[in-house]
Amino acid sequence: MATFELRLEQHSGVMKFELTKDFIARIRELIDDVADREIREIMEGLHPADIAETLDSLRDEEALFVYRLLDKEKAADVFIELSEEAREALAQSLTTKELAEEVIDRLDSDDAADFMNELPENVKEAIIASIEDEEVASDIIDLLTYQEGTAGALMAKELIRVNQNWTVGTCLREMRRQAEDIENIYTIYVVDDPGVLVGTLSLKKLLFSSSSTRSIIRDLYDRKALISVLPDTPAEEVAKMMEKYDLVVLPVVNDAGILLGRITIDDVVDVIRKEAEKDYQMASGLSEDVEESDSSWLIIRARLPWLLIGLLGGILVASVINLYEVELSIYPEMAFFIPLIAAMGGNVGVQSSAIIVQGLANKSISLSSTSQKLMKELGIALVNGVVLALLVLAYNLVFADSPALSYTVSLALLCVIVVASLFGTITPLVLNRFNIDPALATGPFITTANDIIGLFIYFLVGRMMYQHFEVAEHLTFL
Amino acid sequence: MATFELRLEQHSGVMKFELTKDFIARIRELIDDVADREIREIMEGLHPADIAETLDSLRDEEALFVYRLLDKEKAADVFIELSEEAREALAQSLTTKELAEEVIDRLDSDDAADFMNELPENVKEAIIASIEDEEVASDIIDLLTYQEGTAGALMAKELIRVNQNWTVGTCLREMRRQAEDIENIYTIYVVDDPGVLVGTLSLKKLLFSSSSTRSIIRDLYDRKALISVLPDTPAEEVAKMMEKYDLVVLPVVNDAGILLGRITIDDVVDVIRKEAEKDYQMASGLSEDVEESDSSWLIIRARLPWLLIGLLGGILVASVINLYEVELSIYPEMAFFIPLIAAMGGNVGVQSSAIIVQGLANKSISLSSTSQKLMKELGIALVNGVVLALLVLAYNLVFADSPALSYTVSLALLCVIVVASLFGTITPLVLNRFNIDPALATGPFITTANDIIGLFIYFLVGRMMYQHFEVAEHLTFL
Numbered sequence: 001m002a003t004f005e006l007r008l009e010q011h012s013g014v015m016k017f018e019l020t021k022d023f024i025a026r027i028r029e030l031i032d033d034v035a036d037r038e039i040r041e042i043m044e045g046l047h048p049a050d051i052a053e054t055l056d057s058l059r060d061e062e063a064l065f066v067y068r069l070l071d072k073e074k075a076a077d078v079f080i081e082l083s084e085e086a087r088e089a090l091a092q093s094l095t096t097k098e099l100a101e102e103v104i105d106r107l108d109s110d111d112a113a114d115f116m117n118e119l120p121e122n123v124k125e126a127i128i129a130s131i132e133d134e135e136v137a138s139d140i141i142d143l144l145t146y147q148e149g150t151a152g153a154l155m156a157k158e159l160i161r162v163n164q165n166w167t168v169g170t171c172l173r174e175m176r177r178q179a180e181d182i183e184n185i186y187t188i189y190v191v192d193d194p195g196v197l198v199g200t201l202s203l204k205k206l207l208f209s210s211s212s213t214r215s216i217i218r219d220l221y222d223r224k225a226l227i228s229v230l231p232d233t234p235a236e237e238v239a240k241m242m243e244k245y246d247l248v249v250l251p252v253v254n255d256a257g258i259l260l261g262r263i264t265i266d267d268v269v270d271v272i273r274k275e276a277e278k279d280y281q282m283a284s285g286l287s288e289d290v291e292e293s294d295s296s297w298l299i300i301r302a303r304l305p306w307l308l309i310g311l312l313g314g315i316l317v318a319s320v321i322n323l324y325e326v327e328l329s330i331y332p333e334m335a336f337f338i339p340l341i342a343a344m345g346g347n348v349g350v351q352s353s354a355i356i357v358q359g360l361a362n363k364s365i366s367l368s369s370t371s372q373k374l375m376k377e378l379g380i381a382l383v384n385g386v387v388l389a390l391l392v393l394a395y396n397l398v399f400a401d402s403p404a405l406s407y408t409v410s411l412a413l414l415c416v417i418v419v420a421s422l423f424g425t426i427t428p429l430v431l432n433r434f435n436i437d438p439a440l441a442t443g444p445f446i447t448t449a450n451d452i453i454g455l456f457i458y459f460l461v462g463r464m465m466y467q468h469f470e471v472a473e474h475l476t477f478l
Numbered sequence: 479m480a481t482f483e484l485r486l487e488q489h490s491g492v493m494k495f496e497l498t499k500d501f502i503a504r505i506r507e508l509i510d511d512v513a514d515r516e517i518r519e520i521m522e523g524l525h526p527a528d529i530a531e532t533l534d535s536l537r538d539e540e541a542l543f544v545y546r547l548l549d550k551e552k553a554a555d556v557f558i559e560l561s562e563e564a565r566e567a568l569a570q571s572l573t574t575k576e577l578a579e580e581v582i583d584r585l586d587s588d589d590a591a592d593f594m595n596e597l598p599e600n601v602k603e604a605i606i607a608s609i610e611d612e613e614v615a616s617d618i619i620d621l622l623t624y625q626e627g628t629a630g631a632l633m634a635k636e637l638i639r640v641n642q643n644w645t646v647g648t649c650l651r652e653m654r655r656q657a658e659d660i661e662n663i664y665t666i667y668v669v670d671d672p673g674v675l676v677g678t679l680s681l682k683k684l685l686f687s688s689s690s691t692r693s694i695i696r697d698l699y700d701r702k703a704l705i706s707v708l709p710d711t712p713a714e715e716v717a718k719m720m721e722k723y724d725l726v727v728l729p730v731v732n733d734a735g736i737l738l739g740r741i742t743i744d745d746v747v748d749v750i751r752k753e754a755e756k757d758y759q760m761a762s763g764l765s766e767d768v769e770e771s772d773s774s775w776l777i778i779r780a781r782l783p784w785l786l787i788g789l790l791g792g793i794l795v796a797s798v799i800n801l802y803e804v805e806l807s808i809y810p811e812m813a814f815f816i817p818l819i820a821a822m823g824g825n826v827g828v829q830s831s832a833i834i835v836q837g838l839a840n841k842s843i844s845l846s847s848t849s850q851k852l853m854k855e856l857g858i859a860l861v862n863g864v865v866l867a868l869l870v871l872a873y874n875l876v877f878a879d880s881p882a883l884s885y886t887v888s889l890a891l892l893c894v895i896v897v898a899s900l901f902g903t904i905t906p907l908v909l910n911r912f913n914i915d916p917a918l919a920t921g922p923f924i925t926t927a928n929d930i931i932g933l934f935i936y937f938l939v940g941r942m943m944y945q946h947f948e949v950a951e952h953l954t955f956l
Binding site: 047049172175176179182184185186203204206207208227242243244245246247248265266269270272273276277279280281283284285286290291292293296299300303304306307308310311313314315317318319321322325328329332333334335336337338339340341342343344346347348350351353354355356358359362364365366373376379380383384387388391392395442447448451455 | 857873
């Protein structure tokens with residue numbers, strides 16, 4: 001039934017796979033019936049990424065059963081698309097030889113190295129020892145030396161490299177040999193004798209150039225300023241460059257300019273998403289990259305740190321309010337607006353920080369000085385603060401009995417908004433200056449700090465205001 | 479000086495442009511000196527994206543001056559990379575004819591249509607009337623019919639289309655003609671006589687196939703299940719598909735399967751980033767996509783809505799606490815922990831929502847039922863809740879005088895964490911069911927709702943606890 005639906009959709013020119021409970025149930029049934037042929041048939045019509053999604057939803061032994069039925073070439077692609085948990089389980093059921101020959105050897109070098117990095121040291125060594133193709137083994141060993149989160153760890157070794165002194169004929173012959181392992185060519189890299197990247201030659205140019213096969217590459221290739229990165233360039237910077245310059249592929253060279261590998265856009269899309277998600281998680285109080293489908297234990301671990309900081313902050317705030325116990329017992333209505341003051345301080349602070357954090361992340365932040373930024377923020381805070389303070393004042397003067405409380409809340413709110421805005425603006429800038437992730441500013445520290453500062457201001461204003469009104473009342477009595 | 483630095487960097491194989499205040503000051507000097515030659519020389523060495531970044535930082539009339547000095551072909555690329563504000567200002571200084579001939583005609587159809595969409599209707603029509611190339615005009619008119627945020631609005635008309643009945647020779651000749659306007663070919667699309675997309679032919683295969691120029695394309699092309707989208711497929715879905723299937727280019731077909739255009743990954747990277755940023759902005763309380771460099775007015779408008787909701791929430795919370803004024807005047811120390819209870823409820827709720835929101839956005843959410851998700855969340859909440867409640871209990875028993883208050887805070891905290899967790903989990907799922915953006919759940923409504931529920935629980939527990947302790951004290955007196 002599932003295959004039928006798929007075929008139907010393909011017919012109209014649009015292939016669309018949606019993982020449903022029914023589909024999983026059907027696959028499970030087929031596994032129970034050991035219906036190898038049917039499973040093979042269904043899997044043949046699916047993209048490796050869809051098969052991986054299906055295996056992720058099966059139990060480990062079921063996934064292994066289906067995996068062993070896959071076409072060998074496709075199996076490697078499925079393997080690398082699996083969730084880390086499912087891949088780990090599957091890897092444990094496969095022999096070192098199977099992993100070396102049927103997975104590693106068939107993967108692109110970057111994917112192979114990524115997977116190897118998930119393995120314990122001894123397994124890693126055993127697999128490398130089992131790889132028969134020496135070039136593959138040395139490529140992987142080389143890639144494993146680069147640190148995670150750098151251009152080196154993102155790059156693949158597979159690329160088309162031609163010497164500028166070759167003729168078009170030699171170039172085509174050599175390219176045919178090199179292209180065997182490469183799915184998408186994108187660009188032909190032109191190097192000089194020592195291997196320094198000197199330019200690129202587009203496949204289009206090679207295909208359409210009317211030059212004979214005896215022309216020399218030197219006379220054909222594009223010398224335009226080449227954009228490249230070093231192996232230790234941070235992954236985020238690589239992502240920003242590829243995004244900014246609309247690149248599909250980016251060469252990696254060493255300090256001497258020698259071509260080492262290439263980074264393709266599909267690997268960078270992950271970096272871009274992960275980067276954006278990291279900021280989101282930070283702003284939502286998650287300390288690790290967790291998903292809803294992760295184990296409860298992992299989720300608890302990701303959530304507890306911020307909650308602990310929040311708890312500590314709450315206790316600190318309690319001690320601040322404690323300082324004003326006398327005022328509170330005389331004017332218990334002051335307690336009513338504690339949450340409002342705390343919440344508004346936190347909200348304003350997070351807003352201010354988020355704008356700066358995103359500006360820093362996108363490199364879209366203006367060249368204005370910090371003091372100019374603060375002046376602008378002050379203006380914005382004053383407008384928002386006055387609007388909100390007047391609104392709550394109007395409400396309180398109508399519905400609350402105490403004018404002292406009414407003026408206190410509004411004046412404190414205005415102060416809190418201004419202070420939280422400036423604090424929220426400056427914190428990510430300072431963190432960034434010290435090379436600390438500015439996104440921390442939208443996390444627990446700022447909201448807690450704003451709670452404390454905000455309530456301190458509130459009670460300070462409150463004390464003054466009540467004294468003022470008491471004196472005023474006293475005077476009217478005279 | 480700037481050119482010198484750039485050259486120096488290029489020499490080591492790595493081109494890197496960084497927009498500095500010094501660079502802008504130098505360009506301004508050159509503009510004041512009307513030093514056309516120097517400006518041209520500097521701009522020649524820069525990538526269009528870097529030139530655009532530079533123009534964004536100049537005043538409108540300065541940007542216009544530099545823009546007019548640019549090489550015509552490059553100018554169009556710079557134009558489309560400008561910030562929307564700078565582009566609008568520049569467009570107003572250019573004549574309709576200039577826009578039509580020097581910008582629109584030189585841009586890819588998708589970029590041209592994107593720009594046209596920024597213009598008022600009458601200007602749009604005037605420009606279309608000024609386009610001399612009829613094919614360009616009709617492509618743009620066609621692209622303008624697709625709604626923003628759909629595959630149709632993302633696609634470009636430029637692609638290589640060959641008929642399956644052509645010989646390789648005809649194919650090469652036709653491709654050479656079609657490829658003139660196309661920077662990156664990526665894939666050759668094979669269609670049948672009515673224009674229905676039937677498969678693809680890789681440039682690699684065409685280049686390396688040993689077939690003679692008389693072979694028929696039908697015998698060469700790849701019939702593997704083609705992944706394609708319809709013009710009304712939402713942009714986010716396009717992004718998810720390209721990311722999942724690691725695609726660099728994706729064909730767009732109509733209901734009949736006729737090939738309409740192609741979407742390239744660089745346009746989709748923007749969609750992916752914007753999508754991720756939207757969630758972040760929602761979680762940070764910004765109602766619009768604002769940047770630090772935007773006008774103060776725009777930023778105020780983006781920030782005020784959430785603050786107004788927060789204010790309203792704060793007033794509601796104040797009325798809830800008001801219900802317990804009697805308790806508060808007897809036990810004013812209950813006010814100390816109001817911020818802690820409110821903050822923890824908000825934090826836990828946002829955490830729970832964020833995990834679900836991200837799962838929905840990535841389609842990585844598990845297939846488990848809602849009740850299974852809630853049971854899992856309950857377990858997580860109980861663990862975190864018990865840990866936090868015990869910690870604050872230990873603190874309060876040591877440092878606070880009132881055992882009633884100590885037990886109240888801990889019991890209320892546990893209840894609040896459980897309720898906020900479940901509430902935070904269910905809300906985005908419900909919003910999603912009703913096709914409302916689930917990211918709303920991490921925004922103002924949830925935090926405010928959690929404040930209200932949390933403090934309601936706190937005072938309810940407090941009232942019971944104090945009654946219990948009073949009865950107990952009373953009993954010991956007897």
